[in-house]
Amino acid sequence: MMGQKHGKKLMGLDSRRQAFAVFPIRSLTAPRKMGAESSSGFSMIEMAMVLVVFSLVMGGLLGPLSAQYEQRRRAKTMAAQQEILQALYGFAMSQTTPRLPCPDADGDGLENRPCGSSGVAVGELPWATLGVARDDAWGNAWGYGVSRPLTGAVTLTSAGGVDIQNADPSVAAVNNMAAVVISGARLAYPLEQENRDGDKDFIQGDYSEKSTHEFDDLVVWISPNILKDRLVKAGKLP
Ligand SMILES: [Ca+2]
Numbered sequence: 001m002m003g004q005k006h007g008k009k010l011m012g013l014d015s016r017r018q019a020f021a022v023f024p025i026r027s028l029t030a031p032r033k034m035g036a037e038s039s040s041g042f043s044m045i046e047m048a049m050v051l052v053v054f055s056l057v058m059g060g061l062l063g064p065l066s067a068q069y070e071q072r073r074r075a076k077t078m079a080a081q082q083e084i085l086q087a088l089y090g091f092a093m094s095q096t097t098p099r100l101p102c103p104d105a106d107g108d109g110l111e112n113r114p115c116g117s118s119g120v121a122v123g124e125l126p127w128a129t130l131g132v133a134r135d136d137a138w139g140n141a142w143g144y145g146v147s148r149p150l151t152g153a154v155t156l157t158s159a160g161g162v163d164i165q166n167a168d169p170s171v172a173a174v175n176n177m178a179a180v181v182i183s184g185a186r187l188a189y190p191l192e193q194e195n196r197d198g199d200k201d202f203i204q205g206d207y208s209e210k211s212t213h214e215f216d217d218l219v220v221w222i223s224p225n226i227l228k229d230r231l232v233k234a235g236k237l238p
């Protein structure tokens with residue numbers, strides 16, 4: 001009897017164990033599968049929401065961020081242009097006969113002289129001759145125009161020949177300048193063609209994205225009056 005009871009008990013245990021042995025497999029796999037499905041379903045909704053929020057945030061951030069980078073490039077380029085002007089004044093003072101350098105005509109950064117005696121010589125800035133940055137912040141070579149007579153000698157009676165109109169036609173042009181240095185900046189707009197056509201006329205202006213008035217070139221120049229003043233102060237002109 002005992003043995004039978006014990007045997008039944010054992011059998012009962014075995015069957016419970018079997019039941020447990022089966023149940024955990026079902027109970028652990030089945031609910032997990034459900035959980036996995038529901039959590040992956042939730043994740044997809046969540047992901048979609050995250051993506052929407054992300055794109056909204058990035059859309060809102062990228063515009064100002066790229067504008068900020070662009071602003072930094074413009075500031076860097078304007079600072080480089082001020083250095084170039086100082087280098088041009090320094091170059092003029094350092095010559096036995098004070099003069100401005102000719103443009104670089106073959107891309108080696110050195111002036112190609114002589115470059116004529118009348119009108120305006122146009123080319124790239126002789127950055128290596130001057131010892132300044134080779135490019136603007138966008139990697140463009142600097143454009144350079146110089147009044148040819150001033151590449152021979154600057155005297156107290158020298159006048160320049162570089163004419164710089166304003167992108168805003170209501171603003172007066174600056175005519176008869178000694179030299180001009182141009183950064184094409186980020187884009188080449190139709191208005192800016194005047195800065196690349198190789199003649200004595202150039203165009204400056206405020207940054208503009210206004211349709212048909214787009215302009216982003218950065219243009220600086222040397223007035224012959226300031227050049228002469230510097231040369232007198234340096235004792236190079238009487
Ligand atoms: Ca431009």
Ligand SMILES: [Ca+2]
Nearest residue numbers: 194199201202
């Ligand atoms: Ca022109």
